[in-house]
Amino acid sequence: MAKPTPLSGFPELLPEQRFVEQQVADTLRHTFELHGFAGIETRAVEPMDQLLRKGETSKEVYVLRRLQEDSAEGHAGIGLHFDLTVPFARYVVENAGKLEFPFRRYQIQKAWRGERPQEGRYREFTQADIDVVMKDELPFHFDVEVARVMAEALSGLPLPPLRLRVNNRKLIEGFYRGIGAADPQAVITIIDKLDKLPEEQVAALLVSDAGLSDEQAAQCLQLATITSTDTSFVERVRALGVQHELLDTGLQELSAVIDGCAAVRSDRFEVEASLSLARGLDYYTGTVFEIYMVGFEFLKSVGGGGRYDALASDGRSTYPGVGISFGISRTLVPLMSRGLLAADRKVPSAVLVALVDEEGRADSDAIATALRARGIPCEVAVSAQKFGKQIRYAERRGIPYVWFTGADGGHEVKDIRSGEQVAADPATWTPPNDDLRPQVLIKETEQ
Amino acid sequence: MAKPTPLSGFPELLPEQRFVEQQVADTLRHTFELHGFAGIETRAVEPMDQLLRKGETSKEVYVLRRLQEDSAEGHAGIGLHFDLTVPFARYVVENAGKLEFPFRRYQIQKAWRGERPQEGRYREFTQADIDVVMKDELPFHFDVEVARVMAEALSGLPLPPLRLRVNNRKLIEGFYRGIGAADPQAVITIIDKLDKLPEEQVAALLVSDAGLSDEQAAQCLQLATITSTDTSFVERVRALGVQHELLDTGLQELSAVIDGCAAVRSDRFEVEASLSLARGLDYYTGTVFEIYMVGFEFLKSVGGGGRYDALASDGRSTYPGVGISFGISRTLVPLMSRGLLAADRKVPSAVLVALVDEEGRADSDAIATALRARGIPCEVAVSAQKFGKQIRYAERRGIPYVWFTGADGGHEVKDIRSGEQVAADPATWTPPNDDLRPQVLIKETEQ
Incomplete structure (x- = not known):
């Protein structure tokens, strides 16, 4: 082909x-x-x-x-x-x-x-x-x-780092109702465009398409600016002076979600009340979520x-x-x-069992079997090349250890990263836990 | 809908x-x-x-x-x-x-x-x-x-029990060449029908479609009857008196595969040299495999x-x-x-943490968190129903343990299969290993 x-x-x-x-x-x-x-x-x-x-x-x-x-x-x-x-x-x-x-x-x-x-x-x-x-x-x-x-x-x-953004439809719908919006769903649909359109344009749409006054539109946009990683958003919403029963329920629910995630929060994982979050789909009725990857906001949610x-x-x-x-x-x-x-490697193998000659394959297989019996992934060399070539074989795949059997039947295992080579028994030798399986390497980007 | x-x-x-x-x-x-x-x-x-x-x-x-x-x-x-x-x-x-x-x-x-x-x-x-x-x-x-x-x-x-059937294309092709078949691939294609057609019909096809004599066809069918779970098939093939270099290679290769699987063989897993196995597809050039499930041969391979x-x-x-x-x-x-x-259960949960009343949800959540921290899957009851109902909830899902917190703050865990209920500490209690995850139940069929 x-x-x-x-x-x-x-x-x-x-x-x-x-x-x-x-x-x-x-x-x-x-x-x-x-x-x-x-x-x-x-x-x-x-x-x-x-x-x-x-x-x-x-x-x-x-x-x-x-x-x-x-x-x-x-x-x-x-x-x-x-x-x-x-x-x-x-x-x-x-x-x-x-x-x-x-x-x-x-x-x-x-x-x-x-x-x-x-x-x-x-x-x-x-x-x-x-x-x-x-x-x-x-x-x-x-x-x-x-x-x-x-x-x-x-x-x-x-x-x-990931960011879980949370909002609540009842909160925003209650707010929109509280300021007298006739069609809260229309407001939600327009507010949902805030991540694509400039604020002025959204404000204009709120007036032209959702029938809000300039003042009402401004209030909606004020609500949308509120974010917090704790429940301080409640006070900031209250400060806007809008009253509605549905708003109260929404504030309670969103607080409960934000509080409920408190234990998970870290510098690798943010949970944020984000009152601009609307999610356009009209089947959501309460809590709404979006997930973002920090530094990769261009991917959107x-x-x-x-x-x-x-x-x-x-x-x-x-x-x-x-x-x-x-x-x-x-x-x-x-x-x-x-x-x-x-x-950090291309194969699950933690060990390459070297091969002295083709007649020794059964011995190398037996060593591999002993290692596998204790959960150590390994493979046996393809052919009895020079040891240097067998080591390079392991290197190319990222296999950290090569196992050698001496002419005297003694066993040695070499950490090919450090070059350290020690006597070892296939029935008991175990690599450090971090070497047992491939490790995930992530490079942080400059931001 | x-x-x-x-x-x-x-x-x-x-x-x-x-x-x-x-x-x-x-x-x-x-x-x-x-x-x-x-x-x-x-x-x-x-x-x-x-x-x-x-x-x-x-x-x-x-x-x-x-x-x-x-x-x-x-x-x-x-x-x-x-x-x-x-x-x-x-x-x-x-x-x-x-x-x-x-x-x-x-x-x-x-x-x-x-x-x-x-x-x-x-x-x-x-x-x-x-x-x-x-x-x-x-x-x-x-x-x-x-x-x-x-x-x-x-x-x-x-x-x-499963059965791994193994054969070798070189073996059968060498054999067919050894008896003078002009078109070994045609023989392979017809022999492959042995699991669908009666032997006489296959014999007739070997004569009509592969150009064999009656005697040659009989030899091919004799080869196809040979099976063994060790390398004794070699002797039985040799006894048929056919000579070909490719046959020798095939016998060696098949023996090596059968020997190589010796350690895995058990009453739950059979490995069998099966000389009728041909697999029709023409891209196979040596070893061929098929897997069967014992008692379910009607599924074919x-x-x-x-x-x-x-x-x-x-x-x-x-x-x-x-x-x-x-x-x-x-x-x-x-x-x-x-x-x-x-x-044996419908959910991963090993433990249902019961709920005394809705105000106690945070306490039940904390118990669940302590159990999960030690790898014990669990869930908290949906609502503060009577304990009898909470136990039935666990029963319907196959959850083996229900965790109760007394009015005095003491903890007890009940094995709802035996009814045994003992004092327990969420920071240290661990179920037996077999209860940690769902167990697979298999009923053996009558054969």
Whole structure:
């Protein structure tokens, strides 16, 4: 075959990069499971009518057909899912009788969108979602729980600092109602543009499209400037002098989420009440989230979510939920393509067992077996080249140790980074824990 | 939405089933990595011309198009991969300059085929592949290695006994040449039908289609009856009195693979030289493998592979390889749909921390945090129902322990299976190891 070229929008990773992605998924999964979230996978495809329920995404859907498909077969059509929420909603309704509610689930899977590829936006991408759904009613404390679980999971990742921005729809809607806005949803939609348009333009839109007075528009923009990493935002909102019952509820809820994440906060992980955050989608009804990677704000949000009072409904029951999605490809691929993130070796092996001659292969295999029995990944040299060549073989792959057997049957292991070589017994020798598996190396960028 | 119905051929798992699938994948991966195999994933799609290189599979390919695609965009067309070998070959050639050879890789991913769904054959399925490829030349000892690694990985799975059948193309081709067959490949293709057609019919085909005499056909069928779980097959082949250099090489190679797997053999895992095994695909050049699940032979093989002397070629170099693929969906889904395989709980939680009243939620959260800090998955009760109801909540999910805080602030933990309740400290109490994570339950079938 001629040398193939990459497909734009379908990033693939080298082994030393895939190791990082795998470790990120493992870390997330470990935290999710510690909190009682069960993992599921849904099929990659959904019926087209499910995928097209939200009209705005229709242009991005990949439609499937079998190459030899007889159109008489009458397939209504299936397509690849473009997120993990639509399939999850369908899975919940389909299996409602077999699931226990509240249903805490995580899902780490690929999704596909046919949109124009650009950095951070791919046609194939992996994301990690957590959601809690219940039947009919979902207590508010789950909003705090999903925020805390995702914050805890993300704060353990080998990434630049992340920022979880939180707001509450009730808070902003109550505020807009409190100042007399006739159509709060219109205000939300316009405020959501603050990260794309200059403030004056947003103010003009609030007047022209949401029917606000100049003063009302100014009040909305004042609210949007408020951010805090603790609950001091409450006082600042109160200082604006607006009264509404829904605003009170929203302030309480947002405070509870911010307080609930206090233990996770660090210089690697920020949690911030951010009152400009609106998230345009109209199915959010309370808490809303967005995740940003510090220094990579040009990627826009790398995750988000919120509370929705009807994820799904089957006529008899509705299933309210709250969840957050984190974009694994969206964060990792830009870091990797800049050379900022990779594992320190290309293979899992911690040890290369050298080969004296081909007749000695069984002996080298036995050493490798003894090491593996104690959880030490290793491989045996391909051929009985000169030891210098075998050491260079290990070097090229980043394997830290080479194991030698002397003519007298004695064993020695060499740390090829330091050159130190010591006598060792395959039944007991163990490398330092940090050498057992590849380590993730991240270069911090100048900011 | 109306209650959705499953899509035929796209099996989905409940959380207690998905846990088993995840554990199977983890076990495989752990063994693969111990042996120095690096994990990769390839994109789900390949250009159609890659997918159609083997004509026979063309009818099974799912072709993709974007819903709003302008045909003027000039996409040559992409489709979903139908195995992990075609994408791997493409990945190797595309990244040859960045990979180190021998390249040992494992790949655990989904693939899609539009074939008619039946038990064990799905339109979406997960498989686990290992392969070793080199540039230009691949020493034979890698055949032994991949057999041993896959055998070791499979023998650790919570499944009915598995059987790895091994044969060697050189052995049978040498034998056929030795008896004077003019077209050994035609003989191989017909012998490959032995698991579908009665022996007499295969004999007739050998005469009519491969040009053998009745006596030659009888010799081929005699060879095909030979099986052994040790190297005694060599003597039985020699007793047939056929001489050919290629036969000698094949006997040596097959013996080496059978010997190399000796340490893995158990009553849960058989390795068998099976001289009827041919595998129809004409790219195999030496060792060939198939995997069967004992008691589920009607599924046919649940995995297979072999040595190919040209997995891929970029004009300058060829990349010979040897590999085995194991069908995860193909083995697990039939067991699960029969109710033979599931985890013993629906959630990862080992402990439900009970709630006295809503004001006590922060205290219950603190207990949960202390348990999680020591790796114990747990969840806090949804609401302060009567303790009997909270215990039933745990029971329905299979959570083995419920944690209570007394009015005096004392802690007790109840094993709800035995009813035993003991005083416990959240900073030190640990459940038995077997209770920490869900356990896989497998019912053996009558055979």
